[in-house]
Amino acid sequence: MAFLKKVKNSESLDTRALILKTALKLFAEQGFEAVSIRSIAKASDTNIALVSYYFGSKEKLYETILEDKIPQMRVFLQSLLEDKALNSWEKVDIIIDVYLDRVFQHHDFNKLVLREMSLIQRPNHANIIVQQIMLNWRIIIAILEAGQENGAFRMEVDIRLTWASIMGTIFQIVNNPTLACAIAGVTDEAALLMPDFIERVRIHLKSLVRRHLAK
Amino acid sequence: MAFLKKVKNSESLDTRALILKTALKLFAEQGFEAVSIRSIAKASDTNIALVSYYFGSKEKLYETILEDKIPQMRVFLQSLLEDKALNSWEKVDIIIDVYLDRVFQHHDFNKLVLREMSLIQRPNHANIIVQQIMLNWRIIIAILEAGQENGAFRMEVDIRLTWASIMGTIFQIVNNPTLACAIAGVTDEAALLMPDFIERVRIHLKSLVRRHLAK
């Protein structure tokens, strides 16, 4: 019956990468505890023992996903902070551009991160992520506060809450498919990843921040 | 040994209410699947059979929590929409005030709702909540768009994304204790519920929206 032998993946993803990809999708959709190793195996058409074989445990599989995707963002942000060729207004625009593209592009992964940050009393992996995110947060705040100190932005503005508004807007949209579809006026969730919708969010955010920070 | 008999709750909460309260806290902290009936029983110092006894199942306990807390918000919003004594600027201020107080006051419950909205392929209870939230959403959008039509707000503003920014800001803060502590400059999570911090968010939000909507 060799002719019935299943062809596992036309794109020739190796099994390890296939499990990672499938697990990310399921974790983002349902949460860590709700996803069983058996459901990962079934969805990826692999054996239930392979999670232990490749990653050691379900926990370590999750950590691998998080670590694989942890942003190289910090290097970029640090260089942006130190960049003297750009003024503060240009830097804000760049940050919005970069974050918007990044969150939309890796929206599955961002759901994971967002959920981790909302939970407490969690295993080690959560704290690692939270710390990474907070390191980036400090650099961004430094960039924005520099704009205040050099006179580009209003002094009365609450910089930290301003950044919370920017990220909150993006997360609110990416994290909440039903709401996002209502905003976009579509029924298909895939439409949210279309360039025009992202562009609409971009315009809104930049307009919002510009009026807020301007003297 | 009657003198050693345990006194369960000084505030004389009946057992059913105690289980509800404890379960809400644990679900908000750890998520639905991560919380076992045994952990609820242990944390509330009750027997593991009582969840089934009072609520039928873990699922129905969760549904009871959601339904118990489903906002009376819609009645209020509908009356605000139809109120002709208030102008659009006053209505926006009121909406911000009400939502801010409400989300902070029931921050545990809001974590649950937010998480439900981010997950897909969930049991029935999730859809119920999502639909309720979306009904409120439509009323709010109607109120804001009325402000545009009567000339109070700029026509160029993206009303739906504006509301996403307001809610996103609030949720970002309430849902993310670590970030919120960094913003507030405190280490104790309890400090986030202090009136001065909420007041700070309120001032930021109103200032942000005012500049954004004003001509």
Added chain:
DNA sequence: AAAAAAATTAAACAATCGTTTAATTTTTAT
């Protein structure tokens, strides 16, 4: 005070969980 109802308990249930084992197939290296 006796009877009925409600609340609470410990123990057990089957089902599912993550993980391990040991055998087998497939791939790689010699």
Added chain:
DNA sequence: ATAAAAATTAAACGATTGTTTAATTTTTTT
């Protein structure tokens, strides 16, 4: 072609899950 290594499999492991049972205690009603 043969041997070694890696990948994959089915089956089983003990632990934990939500739930049910039946007995007991507590409360309420008569």
